[in-house]
Amino acid sequence: MLFSLIQATFVKVVNIPLAKACIAGPPVRSGCDSSMKQGLEIGGIAVGDIVNHTAFHFEAMQTPTSTALKLAGKTLLEHYADLLIERKDSLLQFSDLLAIDAYFSKRSFVDRVLEKSAFKLISRLRDDAVMYYLYTGLPTGKRGRPQLYDGKIDARNPNDNYLSICHQDAEIKIFSGVVYVKSLDRKVKIAIAHYLEANTGKTKAVKIYFCTDISLSGWHIVKTYKLRFQIEFLYRDANQFAGLEQCQARSEQKLHYHRAGGPV
Numbered sequence: 001m002l003f004s005l006i007q008a009t010f011v012k013v014v015n016i017p018l019a020k021a022c023i024a025g026p027p028v029r030s031g032c033d034s035s036m037k038q039g040l041e042i043g044g045i046a047v048g049d050i051v052n053h054t055a056f057h058f059e060a061m062q063t064p065t066s067t068a069l070k071l072a073g074k075t076l077l078e079h080y081a082d083l084l085i086e087r088k089d090s091l092l093q094f095s096d097l098l099a100i101d102a103y104f105s106k107r108s109f110v111d112r113v114l115e116k117s118a119f120k121l122i123s124r125l126r127d128d129a130v131m132y133y134l135y136t137g138l139p140t141g142k143r144g145r146p147q148l149y150d151g152k153i154d155a156r157n158p159n160d161n162y163l164s165i166c167h168q169d170a171e172i173k174i175f176s177g178v179v180y181v182k183s184l185d186r187k188v189k190i191a192i193a194h195y196l197e198a199n200t201g202k203t204k205a206v207k208i209y210f211c212t213d214i215s216l217s218g219w220h221i222v223k224t225y226k227l228r229f230q231i232e233f234l235y236r237d238a239n240q241f242a243g244l245e246q247c248q249a250r251s252e253q254k255l256h257y258h259r260a261g262g263p264v
Helices: 019-024 066-072 076-086 107-116 218-241 252-261
Strands: 002-012 028-030 035-037 039-049 054-062 097-100 120-125 131-134 149-152 164-168 172-181 186-196 203-211
Touching: 002 218, 039 076, 039 218, 054 218, 066 076, 076 107, 097 218, 107 120, 120 218, 164 218, 172 218, 186 218, 203 218
Parallel strands: 002 097, 097 120
Antiparallel strands: 002 039, 028 035, 039 054, 120 203, 131 149, 131 172, 164 172, 172 186, 186 203
């Protein structure tokens, strides 16, 4: 089973004295080094294979500078959303599932992609995300707005009247159900994953994953999101074996050609 994924990746610039003026612009944050570095940021799109636990490179595009985004009248999230929308016809031939980094799990990005494409998004919420159980009781008969929600969700202590255990083994327990997420202002299928200690079975960490397709199982949501990291191996191999960081071109078109061909 296939799915699409997108990732913003830092690429350092080596031995290019004029890089800052010509191509790189202001310093870019490197997640690996946890600091600002001189280099490029590329938005990489890949197609993931859930069965074989791997990913195949689709395309890589250089992220525009803040000045260029301002001239285009876009935010960075809108830029990345438009990259996917422009390529939706090709990507949807592989799958309608799209796994995105937690950075993209914001209403502006989610709404823009869902309104203009048929993608079903899978991502992760903040650990402190505000979520509410959906009210399933009978109407009260009282005047005013009908009750919509039935309490705030505590991810560490989910209510089994609303969220069921869809998967459990020695390492993980997953609670799943349809809820309302305040930051997205929509109902989604969530999968609350409790990662367990090997010896005691106690919860050591809790992560909240979601999908805009409420029919998808919680276990499938977690598996798909975790495989999103396979895209990082594409750029690791591109750096080591295909010279991704060795290009010294100044032209935007030549840089794009190098990036598009490098990770293949």
